[in-house]
Amino acid sequence: MIYQFSSISLNTVSKQLLINGQKVDAEDRLIYLLIELISHYPEHCDKDYILTTIWPDTVVSEWSVSKLVSDARQLFKLHGYDHDIIQTVRGKGYRLNPELGEQLSITEAEKSSFPGKTPAKKNKNRLYLLIVSVLIAFLLSWGWMQFQLSHNPLVLSEPANSVGRLLWVDDNPDNNREEKRYLEQHNITVYQVTSTDQALTSLALYEYNAVISDMGRKGEVLAGLSLLKTMRKNHNQTPFFLYTIVLTDAQHQLMKQHQGQGVAVNAEQLYKLILPLYPPQADKAKVSNTDAL
Numbered sequence: 001m002i003y004q005f006s007s008i009s010l011n012t013v014s015k016q017l018l019i020n021g022q023k024v025d026a027e028d029r030l031i032y033l034l035i036e037l038i039s040h041y042p043e044h045c046d047k048d049y050i051l052t053t054i055w056p057d058t059v060v061s062e063w064s065v066s067k068l069v070s071d072a073r074q075l076f077k078l079h080g081y082d083h084d085i086i087q088t089v090r091g092k093g094y095r096l097n098p099e100l101g102e103q104l105s106i107t108e109a110e111k112s113s114f115p116g117k118t119p120a121k122k123n124k125n126r127l128y129l130l131i132v133s134v135l136i137a138f139l140l141s142w143g144w145m146q147f148q149l150s151h152n153p154l155v156l157s158e159p160a161n162s163v164g165r166l167l168w169v170d171d172n173p174d175n176n177r178e179e180k181r182y183l184e185q186h187n188i189t190v191y192q193v194t195s196t197d198q199a200l201t202s203l204a205l206y207e208y209n210a211v212i213s214d215m216g217r218k219g220e221v222l223a224g225l226s227l228l229k230t231m232r233k234n235h236n237q238t239p240f241f242l243y244t245i246v247l248t249d250a251q252h253q254l255m256k257q258h259q260g261q262g263v264a265v266n267a268e269q270l271y272k273l274i275l276p277l278y279p280p281q282a283d284k285a286k287v288s289n290t291d292a293l
Contacts, residue, residue: 003038004105007081010034019079029054030072032221037086037096041104044095052250053222056215059245069094162189163278164209167238169199169227171217176243179267188278196227203236209277210239212270228258241273 003010009018015031017024032054036045047065055064069086076085087097096104158165166188170176173192180190191208193199195218199211211231213224220226228240242255242263255263264270 003035008076008085008100010038019076019081022079024075024079026075027071029068030075033068033072037094038104041096041101042098044089044093046093046250048248049250050093052248052254056221056224057245065094158189159187161187163187163280164189165206166190166274167199167202167208167211168192169196169211169213169217169224170194170243171214179243179270182267182271183274186275186278188274196223196230199227200230200234203231203234203238208238210241210274212241212243212274215242215244225254225258228255228260232259239277241270243270 001012003012007020010016010031012035015028017026017031017034033050036050036053047062050065050068051060051062054068069088072086073084076083083097083099085097085100086094089095095101163186166183168176168180168190170192171194173180173194176192180192183190188209191202191206193202199213202208203211211227213227215222215224217223224242224244231238231240237259239261240255240259241261244263244265252263255261262273264273
């Protein structure tokens with residue numbers, strides 16, 4: 001999206017900010033703050049929500065939010081914008097200044113260009129043709145894949161005593177080696193992927209008993225939440241759990257809002273959420289939590 005108001009343009013695709021037509025260098029967290037304030041307008045964003053979304057895997061204090069808001073105000077003043085872009089809502093949080101909010105307009109953003117440059121009609125037609133061509137190719141590929149699946153069912157390489165499958169999404173899979181080992185000793189087959197795209201592809205091809213995801217990965221602070229939203233949009237109701245560092249009320253609310261099943265911040269919490277989803281087996285390895293940790 002491209003958010004535009006007064007002399008400001010913010011492209012959420014390219015994460016570029018323009019003030020009075022000039023590109024402004026701003027840190028990612030400041031851009032994310034502006035996106036959240038704009039997308040929630042006319043409502044405010046409370047401090048806990050801002051902490052959870054902008055610092056999802058980091059322990060920080062409310063002072064970090066105040067400092068980020070102060071930096072945003074100073075940045076706009078430094079570039080000749082005299083109005084207070086962010087309004088403090090006493091005892092609650094922050095919101096976009098209503099005077100600016102009334103001027104807010106939203107348009108679709110193109111990854112190859114920045115707001116203010118209207119592509120020629122010829123280029124638009126080419127873009128539409130490209131989109132249609134990609135869509136047709138996707139539908140043909142999907143139809144062929146379904147045909148192959150119906151005639152040649154996919155067989156996963158799994159232990160004979162496996163009680164079920166689990167998909168684990170994390171761009172640093174080595175961080176979860178002990179937890180993975182513990183689950184596998186309970187005869188749960190764990191498949192690891194490192195990106196949202198890989199996860200969605202796996203979910204389209206196979207069935208899983210559960211999905212575990214980190215929250216932020218590779219510069220996307222809400223990657224885990226985005227994966228959950230896409231799954232539910234695709235009518236995939238596989239139980240979904242976040243495995244993160246900090247547990248907040250805002251995380252619980254977001255998970256509940258998007259039909260997630262739970263949040264864990266340590267291995268013990270994670271096992272209590274995951275193990276009940278799988279049937280017990282008499283011959284599974286008996287490993288204590290102390291050994292796994």
